[in-house]
Amino acid sequence: MRPPPFQAFLDGHREEVYRFLTGFVGPHDVDDAFQETFLSALRAYPSLRNETNLKSWVLTIAYRKAMDSHRGRGRRAVPVEDLPEQPSRGSHAEDHALWDLVQALPGKQRAAVVQRYAVGLPYKEIGAILDCTEEAARQNVREALKKLKEMMS
């Protein structure tokens, strides 16, 4: 495969990446993570070979970059009322609170939940991005839902 012009790649996948990162790192850090993801993709782009699924490729970069910067920074507690209005979180206050709980999930489960529900990916693709089997991806989502329910009760 010859990589398409980067502008077309960016236009084609920017919304999925933005959606994923909003759910994964939260509204405060989404912009930085978005820049880092695409800069990293751009650096690697000319040497891309045999990459048949550019969407999975860039979402994998987004996941790894966000995990790295998350580790480096350490988790920050952000009071719910200080969060800026985030369109991707829906207009319901209860949805805001729910997505704040998602932020408290461990990395892989959080990524799986965001990819499944906020991005809308099939388990097979989630497995490819998280470098695990389709069944393991499904299991991560199940675990995450269980934890969310516990946190809510």
Add this chain to the structure above:
Amino acid sequence: MSTLEDRLERAQRVSVGEAAAQGAARFVKAAEEEKLVDVAFARVDSPFGELLIASTRKGVVQLSLHGYDQNETLEDLAHKVSPRIFEAPGRLDEVRRELDEYFAGKRKSFDLPLDWQLSHGFALRVLKATARIPYGRVSSYREMAEKAGNVRATRAAGNALGGNAIPIIVPCHRVLRTGGGLGGYGGGLPMKEALLKMEGAIL
């Protein structure tokens, strides 16, 4: 009461288009600062329809006339020059300005650095000779072949001009058939004729 999964799925129906577009615009600026933009392109209006112009750090590498498939042109540039190609109109302001002045009849020669990397060998020599034909003058395929070093290669000279990656700026419209026929033009013969009339080369 909706289930947890339903509530999570609502995030999918919320539009992120604008936020993502703004993020993408900021990213292109950052890419430019990091010197990771190898090819910048812009679409510009002209009296002959929308043109696509592209520049590398060396200079103008392509001008695609109206009627050509722009996506195909960009794919081709991605393959032959670099896939790090972005719509960055700011990088082409000077090119746009000189083209505007030319179409308005206020500019007789272009003062733009060119990147010739899409042309090679005999074709490159033909195009460089073509670039020296002054405003308001015409030449012939035969004369260009001769200047490129092979007087008998008239047909090859015609092919080279047909493959001109930077028309208008490299004025292949000033090359006519030996004997005066208009010959061909990528933008169509009416455009060739209109340019030559504007320049006062033909009546």
